[in-house]
Amino acid sequence: MAAVLRKLIQGRLPALAGVLCRRSGNEGHLFLNSSGSTLMQPRCGYSSPTESVIVEMDKATGVALLKLNIPPVNSLSLPLLTELAIVLDKLEMDKHCRGLILTSAVPNIFSAGLNLFDMMDKPNEHYSEFWRAVQEIWIKLYGSSLANIAAINGSSPAGGCLLALCSDYRIMANNPHFTIGLNETRLGIVAPFWFKDTLLNTVGKRTTEISLNLGALYSPTEALSLHLVDRLVPETQLLSAATEEMGRWLQVPDHARQITKSMIRKSTLEGLLNQREADIKNFVEFISRDSIQKSLQFYAQSLQKQKQHIHPPSSSCRQQISSVTFARSPWYSLIQRS
Numbered sequence: 077m078a079a080v081l082r083k084l085i086q087g088r089l090p091a092l093a094g095v096l097c098r099r100s101g102n103e104g105h106l107f108l109n110s111s112g113s114t115l116m117q118p119r120c121g122y123s124s125p126t127e128s129v130i131v132e133m134d135k136a137t138g139v140a141l142l143k144l145n146i147p148p149v150n151s152l153s154l155p156l157l158t159e160l161a162i163v164l165d166k167l168e169m170d171k172h173c174r175g176l177i178l179t180s181a182v183p184n185i186f187s188a189g190l191n192l193f194d195m196m197d198k199p200n201e202h203y204s205e206f207w208r209a210v211q212e213i214w215i216k217l218y219g220s221s222l223a224n225i226a227a228i229n230g231s232s233p234a235g236g237c238l239l240a241l242c243s244d245y246r247i248m249a250n251n252p253h254f255t256i257g258l259n260e261t262r263l264g265i266v267a268p269f270w271f272k273d274t275l276l277n278t279v280g281k282r283t284t285e286i287s288l289n290l291g292a293l294y295s296p297t298e299a300l301s302l303h304l305v306d307r308l309v310p311e312t313q314l315l316s317a318a319t320e321e322m323g324r325w326l327q328v329p330d331h332a333r334q335i336t337k338s339m340i341r342k343s344t345l346e347g348l349l350n351q352r353e354a355d356i357k358n359f360v361e362f363i364s365r366d367s368i369q370k371s372l373q374f375y376a377q378s379l380q381k382q383k384q385h386i387h388p389p390s391s392s393c394r395q396q397i398s399s400v401t402f403a404r405s406p407w408y409s410l411i412q413r414s
């Protein structure tokens with residue numbers, strides 16, 4: 077089977093080289109890098125030096141519980157992305173690991189998305205390095221051979237929503253204060269094509285069109301109705317529900333599930349793998365524009381101002397927002413004040 081998978085990746089799925097191919101045996105695990113050459117990796121533990129990524133491995137089931145742990149909001153900074161990439165590689169290489177549950181150790185927040193400060197007032201080299209790290213995480217998670225379930229235990233805007241969208245199955249805590257969605261346009265920025273494609277593959281064209289253009293953030297109930305998440309459970313049952321769901325995914329033989337997953341996600345992954353450098357160049361050019369920098373600065377400041385001066389919208393005010401929830405948007409709050 078290892079030979080079949082290798083052939084598949086080297087031959088029929090060349091662009092997936094670089095996404096991990098796993099093989100059983102005593103010698104460790106096989107990693108096919110982007111040039112198709114093989115590197116032997118030793119088996120190792122999952123320590124994250126700063127504890128910003130906590131991994132609890134259940135050796136009996138082969139399921140790793142991965143918790144993002146960067147208070148206050150699990151924003152995806154360059155160091156966090158780098159640590160996460162290392163941990164994901166290690167899990168992928170571990171022949172005992174079959175499944176990954178992604179969640180947060182920070183109460184009420186799954187992830188606030190990309191760290192705004194990595195996209196502000198930095199040299200182009202930094203933007204370039206940061207964006208490569210963002211791409212890397214998406215490639216590793218969306219192209220992972222592991223069964224991957226997101227246990228969304230808090231708000232999940234923008235890049236946080238993207239992390240969840242990379243999973244095979246999403247379970248969200250049914251708390252009406254939580255929101256999820258790709259809200260980039262609300263910040264005056266544009267979700268890149270591979271964010272868009274990941275959403276499109278999950279919820280379809282019409283919902284993608286509405287969600288992305290409006291930068292909509294949805295409540296858990298709305299997200300369920302749009303198939304942005306697959307199931308809602310009470311917060312206290314989230315991890316047990318994710319573990320139970322994982323059992324269903326692990327009943328399927330790994331090779332059959334992995335090949336099926338590759339088949340479905342291959343063209344989307346290739347979309348980025350075939351033009352990574354151009355995508356980085358595009359990001360750097362876009363994010364370094366004065367107008368975009370001003371927009372981001374205004375947004376970051378309004379997040380802080382919101383905390384200092386602005387109370388959350390009242391419930392009657394929230395109802396007026398209809399099915400598109402902007403309740404957590406500082407822009408919305410500012411409009412309400414003026």
Ligand SMILES: CCCCCC/C=C/CC(=O)SCCNC(=O)CCNC(=O)[C@H](O)C(C)(C)COP(=O)(O)OP(=O)(O)OC[C@H]1O[C@@H](n2cnc3c(N)ncnc32)[C@H](O)[C@@H]1OP(=O)(O)O
Pocket residue numbers: 148149151185187188189190191192193231233234235236259260263265266267268358359362363376379380383404405
């Ligand atoms: C071709 C070009 C393509 C460009 C594409 C670029 C793509 C970008 C994708 C992204 O992910 S952009 C980031 C979008 N994220 C957001 O809009 C989320 C903003 N945050 C929130 O809405 C809220 O903070 C929250 C997550 C709902 C949590 O609310 P809560 O009330 O619990 O906490 P706050 O008081 O608001 O925040 C605490 C603290 O954290 C700071 N912070 C929040 N989000 C971020 C972030 N994304 N990056 C960095 N820092 C963040 C916030 O400013 C507060 O800081 P303080 O110093 O304690 O005041």
